[in-house]
Amino acid sequence: MTLRLVRVELTVSDLDHAERFYVDGLGFAVERRGVIDPAMARLLGADQVTAVTLRRGGQTLVLQAFQPSGARYPSGATSCDQIFQHFAVPVADMKAAYSRLQLVRPSPISPAPQLLPASSGGVVAFKFRDPDGHPVELIQFPDHHDDGIDHSAIVVMDVARSIDFYCDQLGFSVAARQINTGLEQDRLDGLASVSVDVVALEPERPTPHLELLGYRNPPVRPTIRLASRDIGATRVVLEGAELPSGSVRLGDGSRAGLIHDPDGHAIVLISHC
Structure with a gap:
């Protein structure tokens, strides 16, 4: 049973550069910096991992630099x-x-912020990439709340298979489901003729949630499983x-394990029991 989504972790090539991007461009604050627990580093397949922990509102983003480092973000990657x-x-x-984001020169996925149709929640959204190529989304909700991180979204090959995995094995529940289409969605994703299933999955406690993105068109392009580095x-x-x-x-008495979902997305599970 999943109680909550604790944090999102990104593997980066340059901690200083990545830290400036997220602090100056997105309003994160540095909480701490240092070498992560050696047992966690070994779990992730590394000799040593240096991390910067960032906070925004009540949520956490961790930037991690591995020794030895791994492959760069695949060139030519798209939203599907x-x-x-x-x-x-x-x-x-x-x-x-x-406007603030432009100061750190993101690589745009969307040409500009997009006002999505009411059927998609009536939000304004903009997708872009950080200096290493990681995709990020700015999102303005109708109530204009701005706390932390709202969700992490993953592209999946088979929506039903992924729902089964996250709900049956990890204890998430389906909170909402819809199909997004239209010119605004095309522009948001930087693709043409988009039709995508969007499934919101909630953990037991109200925290950032997961979203499954199942592209009907363009079809999902498979990629190889990545190493943590x-x-x-x-x-x-x-x-x-x-x-x-x-x-x-781990050194604090908790335990941690690493698994992958059916599409190869990495999940670290921790327990304080």
């Missing part, structure tokens, strides 16, 4: 690739947030009651 995993940052004022690797860290075999004990 199986590797695609973004996290969404809610903002109160899209115009002001977009590869720049394209993104991990969600979930707190739960059960851990897989091979879990390790």
Whole structure:
């Protein structure tokens, strides 16, 4: 049973550069910096991992640099690739947030912020990439709340299979489901003739949630599974009651395990029991 989504972790090539991007461009604050627990580093297949922990509102983003480092983010990746995993940052004022973001020179996926149809929630959204190629989304909701991180979204090959995995094995529940189409969705994703299933999955406690993105068109392009040290690797860290075999004990007394979903997206499970 998944209790909550604890944090999102990104593998980066340059901690200083990535930190400036998220602090200056997106309003995150540095909480701490240092080498992660050696047992966790070994679980992720590394000799050593240096991390910067960032906070925004009540949520956490961790930037991690691996030794040895891995492959760069795949060039030419698109929003419907199986590797695609973004996290969404809610903002109160899209115009002001977009203007601030331009100071750190993001690589746009969307040509500009898009007002999505009421059927999609009536939000304004903008997708872009950070200096390493990780996709990120600015999102303005009708109530203009701007706390933390709203969700992490992953592209999946088979929506039904992924729902079964996350609900049956990890204890999520389906909170909402819809199909997004139209010119605004095309522009948001930087694709043509988009039709995508969007499934919101909620953990037991109200925290950032997961979204499954199942592209009917263009079809999902498969990618190879990444190692944790590869720049394209993104991990969600979930707190739960059960851990897989091979879990390790960390210095704070908790235990951690690493699994992958059916599409190869990495999940770190932690338990404080």
